[in-house]
Amino acid sequence: MKKISFLISVLGLMLFLSSCFKNKGSEFDEPDYVEPDIAYDKAVFTKGATVLYKIDGENALEFRVGDLKSPVILSSPHDGIFEPAGVDDRDHPDGEIVRDIYATPLVVRVADTLEKRTGMRPHIIINQISRKKLDPNRSRDESYLTSYKMLDAYVQYHQYIKIARQIVKDNIGKGLYIDMHGHGHDKDRIEVGYMLAIADLNDTLTNKYLDLKAGKSSIYGIAKTSDYTFSDLVRGDVAFGTLLANELLPAVPSNRVGNKGPAADNYFNGGYCTLAYGSIAGGNISAIQLETDWKHARKDTYDADLKAFPQQFGGGGIARAIIKYFRLHFGMDMEK
Template sequence: MNKTVVSVSFALLLSTVHIVICQDSEWGTNDYIEYQVGTTGTKIILTSSHGGHLRPESIPERDHGCFIADVCVYSHFCSPKDELNCRAVVIPDAHTLELTGTIADAMQNITGQRPHVILNHLHRGKLDANREIEQAAFGVPEAETAWREFHEFIERAQATVGTGLLVDIHGHGHPEPWLEIGYLFSGLDLDLNDIDPARSSIYHLSTQVNVPFDDLLRGAESLGGRCEAAGYIAVPAPDYPGPDGGNYFTGGYITRRHGSRDQGTIDAIQIESPRFLRDMWEDYGSDLAVIILNFYQRWYT
């Protein structure tokens, strides 16, 4: 894929000085959840929930839930299992932990500030931290503790940041080669131009800038627009304002809970990357760092 260089106004990007990457990590119970505390003054939070590798035998493998009285019940002891209505995804988002770390390192090299980073090191078959606790942990206390610690670390970072941007890093397995940038709008919403800012995970940002919301969502200076300028295909963005009926993830539990749709002054955006880009996470992650920083500098400073 041919890429053009994104122009940024960060003078440090042009410097040949290499900053020594250092981080202050706090760990949850059993070292399942890691919180890399950001540099004082940073306003960016990165999260990764589906790239973990740990598979302790003390936590049973998640399976599908049961559809009982028109409600999904997620338990290892319910029966019969219903994959159609109550599916539990256990396939990890490969290389998203590495990708998230690369983004954080590159941001620190560029700006001198390291973002807050929250990582789930449990395999998705043990915990899905991007779901409600019932579906995430299947009632297993050890997994529930990790789930709570993951979201508590995010809330601690949010309290420190005050006003800023959370970027949730994921990977998709769709045939489309694009980045799926989630703001809580469905693909159909984007295709039909049904984009009320109050329903988005960047609602707070929309109240702070005097531009049409469409510019924030898929204009040239949107996150998708920045991706296009760097040579990537993204949805939503100027060239692809919607998926046009194609596959697209809208944003998940992290984006809903920790974004600004319902409350707060921290916006959240989910980035779903195709596998071939995640496989070259070092180069791609460095590009994403510049893209996110450009977006942040344009709208948050």
């Protein structure tokens, strides 16, 4: 009898440990919280509407409402050039002011391709204000704003993202938020950010550290219900970076040799919006930051190597990767 009890105890322990080491049971995971709903005027935020936030009569922020059945949200926080009068520059030493040139046209290209292939235009949030005055991809404490006028704009930008997420929650229940940026690093590749530490991404031999970090990522909502290991989701054959690479857009992390992790290279792992509006804390809307390179995605003139215009080349490739990602990880076939 003692032997049977011992075997039952061992079996129970094995089942417990197996659940602990699955994606949805990492050492950092916590129970989902109930995400509060965001109230918004459904008569204003209608399909195809462009909701504007103006400063001094100029368009400062835009929320281009997509198809109400679209599960995709895109944003461009750092490509603005509008400098409102009477607003001092952000001059804190930790306040980055470099513009992500042509990130917004890239977002539009992605949206155009998604609409063409799926019949649904995604939701788009655009900051038209110069980063010298406003950086909405930071926490309020680290945004180093110099006026209440910019504080109001900061709050409104985040409200637009919250409303977009609420629209997706109300109509589909799950979705993906992609925050679009541009980098000037040496390597021409897209840096895919999930809020993961570089040290964990560089564990390319065993994945033992990375596989425990699902609950610390902005795609936890995907990972906790996935049959794939978390390392597969980050740099396996089904990873977003790999789907980009399949579209001839080099990306890190992905399954490609030399791009499984950033190694000692510069790499952006995600910013405040990816942290705040992904699924780290729970929920079914995940987030990815894309730091796009100039050559493959944002350059505005014809590229002889690509034999294409990069914004069209990159926007189309990113859109096709999104469609495949939804098919693999959301069980949604978006193509019409």
